[in-house]
Amino acid sequence: MRFQLLAKTGHPDFLDLPWDQPLAGWEHDRLVEMPMGIHRHVVRTVAYGERLYHLKELPRRYADREWRFLRYLREEQVPVVEVVGVVSRRETPDGESLEAVLLTEHLEYSVPYRLLFLRQEHHAIRDPMLDALVHLLVRIHLQGFYWGDCSLSNTLFRRDAGRLAAYLVDTETGELYEELSTGQRDMDVDLAIEKCAGELLDLQAAGVLSDEADPFELGLELRERYHQLWAELTTDEVFADDERYRIHERLRRINELGYDVDELELIQDEPGVTRMKLKTSVVEPGRYRRILRQLTGLDVQDNQARRLLNDIHNFGAWLQQDEGRSLPEALIAHRWLERSFEPVVEIVPQELTGRREPAEVFHEVLDLWHKWSTQEGTDMGLFNAAHRYVAEILALMPEERRVAPADSDDETADALPDPMADTGTLRLEDLAGLTDGPDIGASEVEERGAATTPDASQDARSVE
Ligand SMILES: Nc1ncnc2c1ncn2[C@@H]1O[C@H](COP(=O)(O)OP(=O)(O)O)[C@@H](O)[C@H]1O
Numbered sequence: 011m012r013f014q015l016l017a018k019t020g021h022p023d024f025l026d027l028p029w030d031q032p033l034a035g036w037e038h039d040r041l042v043e044m045p046m047g048i049h050r051h052v053v054r055t056v057a058y059g060e061r062l063y064h065l066k067e068l069p070r071r072y073a074d075r076e077w078r079f080l081r082y083l084r085e086e087q088v089p090v091v092e093v094v095g096v097v098s099r100r101e102t103p104d105g106e107s108l109e110a111v112l113l114t115e116h117l118e119y120s121v122p123y124r125l126l127f128l129r130q131e132h133h134a135i136r137d138p139m140l141d142a143l144v145h146l147l148v149r150i151h152l153q154g155f156y157w158g159d160c161s162l163s164n165t166l167f168r169r170d171a172g173r174l175a176a177y178l179v180d181t182e183t184g185e186l187y188e189e190l191s192t193g194q195r196d197m198d199v200d201l202a203i204e205k206c207a208g209e210l211l212d213l214q215a216a217g218v219l220s221d222e223a224d225p226f227e228l229g230l231e232l233r234e235r236y237h238q239l240w241a242e243l244t245t246d247e248v249f250a251d252d253e254r255y256r257i258h259e260r261l262r263r264i265n266e267l268g269y270d271v272d273e274l275e276l277i278q279d280e281p282g283v284t285r286m287k288l289k290t291s292v293v294e295p296g297r298y299r300r301i302l303r304q305l306t307g308l309d310v311q312d313n314q315a316r317r318l319l320n321d322i323h324n325f326g327a328w329l330q331q332d333e334g335r336s337l338p339e340a341l342i343a344h345r346w347l348e349r350s351f352e353p354v355v356e357i358v359p360q361e362l363t364g365r366r367e368p369a370e371v372f373h374e375v376l377d378l379w380h381k382w383s384t385q386e387g388t389d390m391g392l393f394n395a396a397h398r399y400v401a402e403i404l405a406l407m408p409e410e411r412r413v414a415p416a417d418s419d420d421e422t423a424d425a426l427p428d429p430m431a432d433t434g435t436l437r438l439e440d441l442a443g444l445t446d447g448p449d450i451g452a453s454e455v456e457e458r459g460a461a462t463t464p465d466a467s468q469d470a471r472s473v474e
């Protein structure tokens with residue numbers, strides 16, 4: 011059998027697979043069925059123990075491109091699937107050449123869009139989905155990457171502290187530039203709108219998406235939000251010398267959106283008038299993830315990171331009051347991991363760990379702890395809330411680490427009520443105290459009962 015495998019280390023060698031046959035015809039013990047988005051190539055899934063890999067058969071030059079782009083984007087911290095290898099120079103036993111195969115590792119806890127709409131009411135999905143797509147588009151465009159194929163099928167969605175995070179899955183049509191022109195960006199957004207609207211119309215035709223949803227209006231909103239975010243992150247700003255505070259305001263707003271600015275260029279074109287120039291290359295996403303990773307070693311998604319930092323902040327206020335002295339951030343974060351995060355996550359029994367990622371479990375427990383304590387008029391304790399969450403909510407949820415194919419075939423299934431739909435989501439206003447970093451030391455002191463009690467920022471959060 012002749013073929014060439016270019017692969018990253020840390021994965022199986024895949025040598026037991028029948029590379030000398032067209033992928034569509036494979037019959038092999040490792041093959042498993044997975045629900046997938048609409049796709050043009052043959053895509054199949056294989057299991058090696060706990061790990062799942064998707065194999066896509068396509069012409070070699072496209073496979074090589076996709077391998078390069080996915081690696082580049084991942085290095086730049088863009089949320090993409092992890093590419094594992096490319097198999098090329100394949101031949102059948104008769105010497106007939108076969109297309110290449112691109113291997114990616116299955117993105118755990120990702121939910122295909124069709125299933126999101128099947129499982130949840132569209133009002134609950136619409137906003138988070140739009141937001142996730144807009145952030146993903148802006149993020150790749152800041153990187154100089156033109157996607158050319160943005161669609162719901164080419165995006166995987168993961169829960170992100172009550173919102174969604176979008177991951178890019180299919181990049182073979184992409185193009186990489188030093189910087190994108192406005193025309194290129196607009197074209198990418200137009201294509202995205204067209205494709206997503208088509209997919210939503212299909213969902214409506216299949217009865218999965220309610221007729222109330224308007225795919226065209228959604229597209230227009232996508233464009234508007236995209237332009238808003240892009241402008242906030244990149245537009246040059248002109249101000250007079252006595253308006254210097256506006257630099258700080260702008261930077262603060264950018265931080266609130268989860269971006270850091272590495273470098274600022276201030277230009278005096280004429281006396282008394284300064285221009286603040288923001289180069290796309292210095293606007294860096296993932297601000298809260300970075301802060302959280304430094305403090306705790308936890309690697310989670312953007313919104314989850316905000317949520318956890320917010321809780322560390324509140325925990326720190328309580329801890330400092332309890333101990334009667336101010337404590338370094340790193341110590342507070344360490345104690346929070348030991349006394350709050352880890353014990354809560356460990357309450358989830360092994361057999362239910364595939365339903366939600368640990369950071370998402372923690373987020374949902376925090377929300378419910380607040381909600382239930384408010385309803386009962388007394389603090390029920392974080393750990394009690396976690397036990398109740400596991401018994402009453404998590405136990406009834408479907409598996410999400412690996413979605414079973416049967417879940418997406420169920421065309422007649424009604425949307426399940428989302429148990430978290432009325433618990434509110436984290437808003438930027440809630441993060442006012444975090445915009446300059448976690449700033450854990452300088453916080454108001456709050457009571458934290460048994461383990462911890464609902465805190466001021468959660469009380470202030472409106473329950474939707
Ligand atoms: N690494 C991955 N993790 C999870 N799902 C994946 C992964 N790779 C592919 N998929 C699923 O397979 C589908 C098809 O893959 P894609 O690369 O878009 O193929 P095509 O180029 O044929 O459109 C996607 O819509 C997605 O549902």
Ligand SMILES: [Mg+2]
Nearest residue numbers: 049163164180
């Ligand atoms: Mg695709």
